[in-house]
Each structure stands twice: as C-alpha cells, then as structure tokens.
Amino acid sequence: MSEIYFDTRDTKFVLFDQIPIDDLLATEKYADIDREDLEAMVEEAEKVAKDLLFPICTEGDREGCTFNAEDNSVTTPKGYKEAFERFRQDDWMGISYNPEYGGTGLPYLLALACSEYFVGANPAFDLCTMLTTECAHLIEAFGDENLKDTYLEKMYTGEWTGTMCITEPQAGTDVGAAKTKATPQEDGTYLIEGTKIFITFGEHDFTKQIVHAVLARVEGDPEGTKGLSLFVVPKYLPNEDGSLGEFNDLKCTGIEHKMGIHASPTCTLSFGDNGKCKGWLIGDRSKGMRQMFQMMNAARLGVGLQGAAAANAAYGVALNYAKERLQSPSFKNMKDPSAPKSEIIEHPDVRRMLLLQKAYAEGLRAMMLTAGYYEDMAEAAKTEEEREKYKGLVEIMIPICKAYASDIGFKVCELGVQVLGGYGYCAEYPAEQLLRDEKIASIYEGTNGIQAMDLVGRKITAKMGANLMSVMAMMNDLLNEHREHEELKDAFQLFAVARDALNECSMHFATKGQSGDFLTVLFNATPYLELFGDVLLGYLLMQQAVIAHDKLNELLKEKGVDPSKKRKMRKLLKDDREARYLDGKIKTAKFFCHKVLPLAQGKAAAIKEDDLSAMEVVFDPIE
Ligand SMILES: Cc1cc2nc3c(=O)[nH]c(=O)nc-3n(C[C@H](O)[C@H](O)[C@H](O)COP(=O)(O)OP(=O)(O)OC[C@H]3O[C@@H](n4cnc5c(N)ncnc54)[C@H](O)[C@@H]3O)c2cc1C
Numbered sequence: 001m002s003e004i005y006f007d008t009r010d011t012k013f014v015l016f017d018q019i020p021i022d023d024l025l026a027t028e029k030y031a032d033i034d035r036e037d038l039e040a041m042v043e044e045a046e047k048v049a050k051d052l053l054f055p056i057c058t059e060g061d062r063e064g065c066t067f068n069a070e071d072n073s074v075t076t077p078k079g080y081k082e083a084f085e086r087f088r089q090d091d092w093m094g095i096s097y098n099p100e101y102g103g104t105g106l107p108y109l110l111a112l113a114c115s116e117y118f119v120g121a122n123p124a125f126d127l128c129t130m131l132t133t134e135c136a137h138l139i140e141a142f143g144d145e146n147l148k149d150t151y152l153e154k155m156y157t158g159e160w161t162g163t164m165c166i167t168e169p170q171a172g173t174d175v176g177a178a179k180t181k182a183t184p185q186e187d188g189t190y191l192i193e194g195t196k197i198f199i200t201f202g203e204h205d206f207t208k209q210i211v212h213a214v215l216a217r218v219e220g221d222p223e224g225t226k227g228l229s230l231f232v233v234p235k236y237l238p239n240e241d242g243s244l245g246e247f248n249d250l251k252c253t254g255i256e257h258k259m260g261i262h263a264s265p266t267c268t269l270s271f272g273d274n275g276k277c278k279g280w281l282i283g284d285r286s287k288g289m290r291q292m293f294q295m296m297n298a299a300r301l302g303v304g305l306q307g308a309a310a311a312n313a314a315y316g317v318a319l320n321y322a323k324e325r326l327q328s329p330s331f332k333n334m335k336d337p338s339a340p341k342s343e344i345i346e347h348p349d350v351r352r353m354l355l356l357q358k359a360y361a362e363g364l365r366a367m368m369l370t371a372g373y374y375e376d377m378a379e380a381a382k383t384e385e386e387r388e389k390y391k392g393l394v395e396i397m398i399p400i401c402k403a404y405a406s407d408i409g410f411k412v413c414e415l416g417v418q419v420l421g422g423y424g425y426c427a428e429y430p431a432e433q434l435l436r437d438e439k440i441a442s443i444y445e446g447t448n449g450i451q452a453m454d455l456v457g458r459k460i461t462a463k464m465g466a467n468l469m470s471v472m473a474m475m476n477d478l479l480n481e482h483r484e485h486e487e488l489k490d491a492f493q494l495f496a497v498a499r500d501a502l503n504e505c506s507m508h509f510a511t512k513g514q515s516g517d518f519l520t521v522l523f524n525a526t527p528y529l530e531l532f533g534d535v536l537l538g539y540l541l542m543q544q545a546v547i548a549h550d551k552l553n554e555l556l557k558e559k560g561v562d563p564s565k566k567r568k569m570r571k572l573l574k575d576d577r578e579a580r581y582l583d584g585k586i587k588t589a590k591f592f593c594h595k596v597l598p599l600a601q602g603k604a605a606a607i608k609e610d611d612l613s614a615m616e617v618v619f620d621p622i623e
Helices: 008-018 021-025 035-063 080-089 108-121 123-142 145-156 288-294 296-322 348-380 384-420 431-442 448-459 462-482 489-514 518-523 525-559 566-575 577-596 599-608
Strands: 066-068 073-075 161-165 181-184 190-200 210-218 228-234 236-238 244-247 250-255 266-271 278-282 326-329 341-343
Touching: 008 035, 008 108, 008 348, 008 525, 008 577, 021 035, 021 348, 035 080, 035 108, 035 123, 035 431, 066 250, 073 250, 080 123, 108 123, 108 296, 108 348, 123 145, 123 161, 123 190, 123 210, 123 228, 123 278, 123 288, 123 296, 123 431, 145 228, 161 190, 190 210, 190 228, 210 278, 210 288, 228 236, 228 288, 288 296, 296 348, 296 384, 296 431, 348 384, 348 525, 348 577, 384 431, 384 448, 384 462, 384 525, 448 462, 448 518, 448 525, 462 489, 462 525, 489 518, 489 525, 489 577, 489 599, 518 525, 525 577, 525 599, 566 577
Parallel strands: 161 210, 181 210
Antiparallel strands: 066 073, 181 190, 190 266, 190 278, 210 228, 228 278, 236 244, 250 266, 326 341
C-alpha cells in the first residue's frame, strides 16, 4: 500500500551544515534555543506528518468537501476536524509567531522545515494553518491593540481560523477591479457588502469562528489597488470576554469542484446580504494592498514550499517504488530474455529521472530554507546594515522561490508519475494525487507569470540592482573559492558558464529597460525567472557538494579508507549510510551541473533573441 517518506537527514544537512545556523542562534532573539531543540522539532514534525496527516490524505482526496445548501455549511472529509484539533492542541499552528500572542517564537526557518513535511503529507490540510497565520500576521502588523487582543492568540493557537479574501469574479490577477464595498459607520466600524470567490477554507467545520481578512473599497476612495482597504470580518461578532456573539451576516454560497486539494474547501462567500456584515479596518484606509504586499513574503514562501514539499514527497515515492518494481533484465543483459528481471532503478532512463528528481527536490528544500534563514536574519539583525542586506536577499528570492519552486515541484511530481509507469497514473499510489495537488501552487498567491514580472520589473532593479548584485556576489564567492576544487572542478566550470549566461541576460534587460523597451523585458520575464532559478539551484547544490566532500573526507579518514582504492570505497559505500548520503550529494550536484546547467546557455540565447512574433500574430478563433 502507498506510503510517504521524509528525508530528515537532508533537512538536517541543510539546517546544520549548509546554513550558518549558529549565526542565527547567536542572536538575542534566539538565545534560548539550541541545535538540539531544532533537531527534536524536525523529528517530531516528521511523526506528525506520517502519523496524523498522511493517513487521512488519500481518503480525504476521494471524499472531498461537501457543501450543505440548507445551512450554507461545509463538511470536510472524515478525520480532518479531529486531526486539526490534535494539530493545534500540540502547538503546531504558530511555530514561528509571536509568543506574546500565543505563538511559539521559534525561527521561521524551522517552521518551514516542519511545514515541508506537513505539506508533503497533506497539502490540503496545511492550507488552513497557512491562511490562518497569514491573516493573523496582518492583524499583528497593522491592527490596533483592540484587534490584536481580540484575535491574535485565538488564531495563532488555532482556536479560530482565518482566510484571505482578495479574489472576486472580475478581479483575479487584476485585484484593483474589486467591487466589494465598505461603508463607514458612526461607531468606527464598516458595513461590508460584496462577493469573494475561491476563498480557501472560507467555510468549514474545524472551528466555529472563521476570521476573514477582506479587501474592500470605501465609496469615494480611488479606483484600482490604491483605493483598497483591508478589514477584519469575523463570522461571529466576538464579545468582550472573547466568547462568540451574533452571526455576522456572511455566508458561503458554494464550493468549487477542483483538480486537486479536494480536502481544502474553496468557497464563494457572500458578505452583507442583509446589510448587517460588520468589518473593522486593519491599519490605514486605502493602504490595504500596500499592507498586504508588505506581508506577502511569508505567503509566497509558503506557496513555494508547497512545490519543494511535493517534489520531495514525489521523489520519495518514486525512489522506493523503483527499488521494488521488477521489469526487464538489466541493461547489461538486455539481449538475454531469460536473464533475471531487475529492479527498474537499474535502468539508465529511470536513474536519470530519479537523479533529476533528487537534484530538484533537495535543491528546492535548500532554496526555501535559505530564504527562511535570510528572513530570520533580517528580523533578528543587530544593525540596520545587516537588516538591509538580508532583506534585500529575501526580496529578490521571493518571486523565484514562489514561481520556480512551484513550477519545478510540478515537474518533479510529473517525473514521479513517469517513474511509476501505469501505476503512477492510478490512485493506488500517491504519485498522481501529489501531481494534482501541486498544480495550484503556480496559480494562487499571484500567478507565476506575475511573479516573473515582479522579478524583472521590481526586484532586480531595486536599489540600483544592489540586491541582484548581492546574490551574484554569493555565487562568485563560492566559485572563486572552489574553482580549482579537486573533485568538483569540472562542475564548477559548467556552473560558471551558467552564471555568466544569467549575468548576460540581466545586463540585456538593463539595456532594454534603459532604452524604454519594457515589452521585451516583460515578454522574457518567465524564461528569465526559470534561468535564475536553475542557476540559484545549481549554486545551492554546489555549496552542498563542497560541504559533503569535506565531510566525506573526514569520514574516510576516520574509517581509514583511502578514496583512491576503488574496492574499499565501494565497500564503504555499501556498508555506511552516511557515506552514501554524502557521496550522493556530490554526485547529485555534478549531475545537475553536467546535465541541466548546460541548457542555461540555450535559454539565455532565446531570452536575448529579439523576436516578438507572439505579440504580432493574429490568434484566429478555432472553429
Ligand atoms: C484552489 C484555489 C484556491 C484559492 N485560494 C484563494 C484564497 O484563499 N483567497 C483569494 O483571495 N484567492 C484565492 N484563489 C484565487 C487565486 O489567487 C486566483 O485564481 C489567481 O490570483 C488568478 O486569478 P484568476 O484565476 O482570475 O486568473 P486570471 O487573472 O484571469 O489569469 C489568467 C491567466 O492570465 C495571466 N494574466 C492575467 N493578468 C495578467 C497580466 N497583467 N500580465 C500577464 N499575465 C496576466 C495569469 O498569469 C494567468 O495565466 C484561489 C484559487 C484557487 C483555484
């Protein structure tokens, strides 16, 4: 029967060997936390993912959510409500949030590491946590003391859940086209009226109270995004003592039937049908979009994490299947039909797919956790200069983490289905569900096309290109230090060529931008983001390979094994799991540099080609 696997060894490698975690733990903010605490949390999270969340995932997908028209309620699949109660009681909701308001106050990086397992085990379930903390975080950042006192603790502990209500039928990517109205009242509150669609966990049976963060426009405020304000709109009006009072005139009028994440209700919400839906302004009027943008990093990293989580889960499923499934003799005996059948993992094409999955999956994990580390360092920084440096790195990485990780996550899931062959296409194994569940990550929280526009339009040009230069400088430092590496020299050479290809494209965009040719830049934004993602992933894998190489050498010394003695080396790799892990890291990075990164030059050439046929072609309807 189907199972799910999590590579805690690799998470620990990224957390403790790749990321300079001691710098973070040395900050005042995290003075009380040590490596052992983080390690224990990662191991505990794996158990929660395996024992609590995965067992309900497959059935949850089959059963889906039910909308009950009589009372506008939504029932989640069997076991979800109970799992949520257990999850929140065990304090997994607000891992990295403010302890003053019920959070646990651990590094964000750790929350990402744990969430990777939760999302991998059950992506639909995890969305409720993500949206709840996202909504609460907005209230924490911009709400007044009254709102904070009323909502935060209950939300960070999961007693109440939350949503983000942005989308309307005519306002998807074009958020500024929102028509939801907010009318000021004498008591300082607003009456909210309008319809929001596609609202994740907009209605459900996990908790009685659901708190919505709603974008709406006060009559007379400017058109477009500039006139939108943000409101807290609870399903039940809270009493002063924190208990739930009157129903707040908002209801769910239906749920979507979707490709995946069936256990996550995607709701249409109608606010103020009877003119009695009350909302409270969060922060400043007409600053709703700006406030949301300021808080978007966590949400976008959260969606990127879905890609990394799906990739890692899909790789685990494919790898374990490929080690068991017998088909055809090995390529060494391919002409002999009577030769014993080999596990499919022995076939070159399957090995190619698996190593591609591994490279992407582990690279994405490193990318997400590294971005989380920068975010933590920006928060915990002692000096303004340090804060700016880390903030800059986060800024540029956000659109890449969101879009590259979600697109590549999908690709890795697709490879997973392919490795399993016909069984991959069938519901008996989790491969097909992982693929379906993952697709949404490239669509919500700003489609990937919009992320690419953000990267080329804002992020690489910000501060006169300083943030871009910081990322490139990190890559250059690694390259300069290890260009002549005894084992990785060739791989570093290929990495250097890919890095140059990315540099050339950035320069090309700068020239086009200066000459006012924004169309060319926008047109090539998505391929540029993909190229950037490839090179960044290559950088992270090479960083891992250098570390793994040193650690493997230490281990060899300890065991008295001479690496030039092939037979002894083979024996060590056969007997020692850690040696295999480290050797696998080195080979994964080499594979990526030799087999994937050379494509960067072709991608760069296409980006620099001045062809705008797609803008000129007449698309006739197909009749
Ligand atoms: C399962 C699910 C859950 C969701 N959860 C939430 C939620 O909790 N809260 C919420 O508010 N919303 C939610 N959404 C909505 C989601 O954020 C939107 O679907 C998304 O923003 C895209 O909007 P759209 O679907 O209207 O597509 P459109 O905006 O119509 O876009 C269609 C295509 O056109 C492209 N496009 C559009 N405009 C431009 C442009 N200016 N330049 C270049 N390309 C462009 C897009 O990239 C996309 O490829 C959810 C959606 C789904 C399916």
